[in-house]
Amino acid sequence: MSLLRVCAFTSKRLNTQLLFVDLSFAGCLRTASGAAKDKEPLRKAKTPQGRFDMDDEKPKDPLQKFPDDVNPATKEQGGPRGPEPTRYGDWERKGRCVDF
Amino acid sequence: MPKNSYLPWYFLPGTTHYYENVLLLNKHSDRQISQYPVVDHHFDAVVVGAGGAGLRAAFGLSEAGFNTACVTKLFPTRSHTVAAQGGINAALGNMEADDWRWHFYDTVKGSDWLGDQDAIHYMTEQAPASVVELENFGMPFSRTEDGKIYQRAFGGQSLKFGKGGQAHRCCCVADRTGHSLLHTLYGRSLRFDTSYFVEYFALDLLMEDGECKGVIAFCMEDGSIHRFRSKNTVIATGGYGRTYFSCTSAHTSTGDGNAMVTRAGLPCQDLEFVQFHPTGIYGAGCLITEGCRGEGGILINSEGERFMERYAPNAKDLASRDVVSRSMTIEIREGRGCGPEKDHVYLQLHHLPPQQLAVRLPGISETAMIFAGVEVTKEPIPVLPTVHYNMGGVPTNYKGQVITHVGGEDKVVPGLYACGEAACASVHGANRLGANSLLDLVVFGRACALTIAETGTPGEKLSPLKPNAGEESVANLDKIRFAEGTIRTSEIRLNMQKTMQNHAAVFRTGDLLKEGCDKMDAIYQSMEDIKTFDRGIVWNTDLVESLELQNLMLNAVQTIHSAEARKESRGAHAREDYQDRMDELDYAKPLAGQEKKSFDQHWRKHTLSTVDIKTGKVTLGYRPVIDRSLDQEECSAIPPAIRSY
Numbered sequence: 001m002s003l004l005r006v007c008a009f010t011s012k013r014l015n016t017q018l019l020f021v022d023l024s025f026a027g028c029l030r031t032a033s034g035a036a037k038d039k040e041p042l043r044k045a046k047t048p049q050g051r052f053d054m055d056d057e058k059p060k061d062p063l064q065k066f067p068d069d070v071n072p073a074t075k076e077q078g079g080p081r082g083p084e085p086t087r088y089g090d091w092e093r094k095g096r097c098v099d100f
Numbered sequence: 101m102p103k104n105s106y107l108p109w110y111f112l113p114g115t116t117h118y119y120e121n122v123l124l125l126n127k128h129s130d131r132q133i134s135q136y137p138v139v140d141h142h143f144d145a146v147v148v149g150a151g152g153a154g155l156r157a158a159f160g161l162s163e164a165g166f167n168t169a170c171v172t173k174l175f176p177t178r179s180h181t182v183a184a185q186g187g188i189n190a191a192l193g194n195m196e197a198d199d200w201r202w203h204f205y206d207t208v209k210g211s212d213w214l215g216d217q218d219a220i221h222y223m224t225e226q227a228p229a230s231v232v233e234l235e236n237f238g239m240p241f242s243r244t245e246d247g248k249i250y251q252r253a254f255g256g257q258s259l260k261f262g263k264g265g266q267a268h269r270c271c272c273v274a275d276r277t278g279h280s281l282l283h284t285l286y287g288r289s290l291r292f293d294t295s296y297f298v299e300y301f302a303l304d305l306l307m308e309d310g311e312c313k314g315v316i317a318f319c320m321e322d323g324s325i326h327r328f329r330s331k332n333t334v335i336a337t338g339g340y341g342r343t344y345f346s347c348t349s350a351h352t353s354t355g356d357g358n359a360m361v362t363r364a365g366l367p368c369q370d371l372e373f374v375q376f377h378p379t380g381i382y383g384a385g386c387l388i389t390e391g392c393r394g395e396g397g398i399l400i401n402s403e404g405e406r407f408m409e410r411y412a413p414n415a416k417d418l419a420s421r422d423v424v425s426r427s428m429t430i431e432i433r434e435g436r437g438c439g440p441e442k443d444h445v446y447l448q449l450h451h452l453p454p455q456q457l458a459v460r461l462p463g464i465s466e467t468a469m470i471f472a473g474v475e476v477t478k479e480p481i482p483v484l485p486t487v488h489y490n491m492g493g494v495p496t497n498y499k500g501q502v503i504t505h506v507g508g509e510d511k512v513v514p515g516l517y518a519c520g521e522a523a524c525a526s527v528h529g530a531n532r533l534g535a536n537s538l539l540d541l542v543v544f545g546r547a548c549a550l551t552i553a554e555t556g557t558p559g560e561k562l563s564p565l566k567p568n569a570g571e572e573s574v575a576n577l578d579k580i581r582f583a584e585g586t587i588r589t590s591e592i593r594l595n596m597q598k599t600m601q602n603h604a605a606v607f608r609t610g611d612l613l614k615e616g617c618d619k620m621d622a623i624y625q626s627m628e629d630i631k632t633f634d635r636g637i638v639w640n641t642d643l644v645e646s647l648e649l650q651n652l653m654l655n656a657v658q659t660i661h662s663a664e665a666r667k668e669s670r671g672a673h674a675r676e677d678y679q680d681r682m683d684e685l686d687y688a689k690p691l692a693g694q695e696k697k698s699f700d701q702h703w704r705k706h707t708l709s710t711v712d713i714k715t716g717k718v719t720l721g722y723r724p725v726i727d728r729s730l731d732q733e734e735c736s737a738i739p740p741a742i743r744s745y
Binding site for chain 2: 062063074075076077078079080081082083084085086087088089090091092093094095096097098099100
C-alpha cells in the first residue's frame with residue numbers, strides 16, 4: 001500500500017516537473033519568433049472572462065473629471081464631479097437626489 | 101489563531117463550546133427543539149449590525165480592550181450606509197467663522213422642537229472632533245486650496261442662530277461619502293480584534309429581569325443557533341424603510357433592532373415620524389432631484405393635467421416638498437393616478453430642450469433609463485412619494501443607553517445600548533436635516549463605546565443565564581420554517597407595503613389612518629396563516645425573509661397607530677385635519693399671559709409604543725422632550741418657537 005502511495009507521489013512530482021518544462025519551452029519558442037515583442041494584446045477566447053476584458057463598449061461617463069481633480073470654480077480638490085450637487089437645495093447626482 | 105479571521109464558528113478556540121440544551125417541545129409539531137444545535141459564546145460586548153454606527157461602536161469597544169463580537173446579517177461593506185452619498189455636517193469653520201452652537205440651533209429648529217436638546221448638544225459639540233477623527237482614520241474628504249476640509253452649504257444650516265445667512269458646514273468625499281465612511285471604518289476596525297459573525301441573523305435579545313444579557317442569532321450559512329452572551333449589547337440595525345411600498349432603502353432595511361426591542365417588551369419611540377421625498381421613481385425607489393422641477397419639469401396626472409397649478413397656484417411645481425407630496429397623494433387617492441394600478445403620477449421632462457437637460461442635469465437620461473426604463477426626452481418618469489429615513493427608533497439617552505419610561509421618569513435598561521438610525525436619541529426629532537444622519541452614526545457609535553468603557557471593564561464575569569433562554573425565538577423560527585398556511589410571505593409583505601403607502605404616507609387624516617389601522621391589524625393577524633416553501637436550514641432565504649417580515653410588521657403597526665393617535669402636525673408628520681403644532685404654549689402669539697397646557701393636552705412629547713405580540717395590539721405612552729442642554733452655561737437651550745424658513 002505504502003509503495004503505491006510512494007509511486008503515486010513520485011509520478012505526480014514528475015508530472016508537474018514535466019509541465020513546467022513544457023511551459024518554459026513554449027515561452028522560448030515565442031521569444032524566438034518575435035511574437036512576444038508584439039504590441040497587440042493577446043486575443044482571449046470569447047469566454048465570459050475574456051469578454052469583460054474587451055472594454056470597447058464602455059459608455060462615456062456624463063460627468064467628466066476635472067483637470068487634476070480640482071474644481072476650477074470653487075477650487076475644491078477631490079470633490080464631486082460635474083456641476084455643484086447642492087445647486088437645487090438637495091444633494092443631486094446624475095439626476096438622482098441622494099440627500100435633502 | 102487571530103480571532104478576526106473569517107473562520108467558521110467551530111474553529112474559533114476557547115470562546116465557544118457545544119452546549120446541548122433541553123428545550124421545551126414545540127407545541128406546533130412533534131419536532132424536538134433540541135434538534136437545533138445551540139452554541140454559546142461569551143463576549144464583553146456584542147454589536148448587532150455593521151453599518152456606520154455598528155462598526156464605529158465595534159472598533160471603539162475593541163480599542164478600549166473589550167472582547168467584542170459584531171453580529172451582522174450582511175457583510176459590513178454591504179450595509180445601507182454605503183448608499184449615503186450626501187455629506188456630513190460639522191462646524192469646523194473652514195469656509196467662514198463657525199460655531200457648533202449655531203449648528204445646535206439649526207438642528208433643534210429642524211427637529212421642530214421634538215429633539216432632545218442634550219443629545220443634540222452632544223452631537224453638535226462632538227461633530228468637529230468626530231470629522232477630524234474620521235479624517236485621521238484615512239477618509240479622503242475633499243479639500244480647499246489650503247488643504248483644509250472643504251465645506252459646502254447644505255441642509256438648512258445657518259450662522260448666528262439663523263440670523264447670519266447660509267452656513268457652509270457639509271463635508272464630503274467626492275460623491276461617495278457614505279461608501280467611503282463605511283470602508284474607512286471597516287478598514288480601521290480590522291486593526292483591532294473584533295470578531296465578526298457575518299451573515300448571522302439576530303433573532304432576539306436575551307432579557308432576564310429587565311436586564312439585557314445578550315443576543316440569540318441564527319447562522320444563515322449552516323442553520324445553527326448561537327447565543328452571544330454579554331454584559332453589553334449595542335443595537336445598530338438601521339431603519340425600516342421596507343414597510344412602505346416605495347422607499348429608497350435596501351431590501352435589508354427591515355427594522356430588526358426595533359422589533360427585537362419590541363419583543364423584549366420595551367418601547368420604541370416616535371415611529372410615526374417618517375421622512376418622505378415627493379419624487380421617487382416608481383418600482384426602483386431612487387429619488388429624482390427637485391432640480392428637475394426647478395429646470396421646468398412638471399408633474400402630470402393620468403389626464404395629462406399639470407395638477408400642481410390647483411394646489412399651489414403661485415409656486416406650482418416649485419412648492420415645498422411636503423405640499424408637492426400631499427398634492428401627488430391626493431391626486432392618486434382621487435383616482436387620477438397613472439399606470440395600470442393608478443398608484444403614481446408622471447414627471448414630465450420631454451417638453452424641455454434635450455440640450456438644456458444634458459447641460460443642466462447631466463446624467464439624468466442615464467438614471468431614467470436604468471431605473472425607470474424610460475427615454476427621458478420622449479416619455480415621462482413615473483414617480484410617487486418615497487420613504488427615505490426613519491426618525492424614530494429605540495429610545496436612548498445622550499450616552500447611547502436604551503431607556504424606558506417608568507413612573508414618569510426615564511429609566512436606563514441595563515446592558516442595552518443603541519446607535520444610528522435604529523436609535524432615537526433623539527437628535528432628529530420630527531424632521532431630519534440633510535447631512536446630519538452620517539454625523540449621528542459616528543457620534544453615537546462612539547458614544548456607546550465610551551459609555552460601555554466607562555461603566556464596565558473588559559473580562560468582567562458574566563451573570564448566569566437561564567439554560568433555556570432564547571427558546572421562544574427558536575420555537576418561532578421553527579414555526580416559520582415549517583409554516584403551512586395559505587398566504588405566501590411575498591403576498592403579506594405586499595399587502596402591508598401597499599396599505600402603509602396608501603394610509604400612513606404623506607397624506608394623513610383621521611379617517612384614513614383609522615382605516616389603515618384596522619387593515620394593518622388584519623394583516624398582522626394574517627401572519628398566522630403564512631406559508632413558506634423551503635424547509636431546509638442551510639441558507640434558507642424564505643425563512644429569513646419571513647422573519648424579516650415579522651420584524652417589519654411590528655414596525656408598521658406601531659408607525660400607523662402612533663400616527664393615528666398624534667393629533668397635530670409636526671415636522672414630517674403632517675395631518676390634514678390637525679394642521680397646526682400643539683405645544684404647551686402657543687408660540688405664534690406673545691407668551692405673556694398664556695397658561696401652560698398640561699402634559700396630556702399638548703403634543704410636544706415623544707410617543708412610546710409597545711406591542712402585544714400575540715394580538716398585535718399597540719399601546720401608546722408618552723414621555724417629555726428634554727429641553728435642557730448638557731451645560732446651560734456653555735450652550736443655552738433654545739426655547740420653542742414657530743419653525744419657518
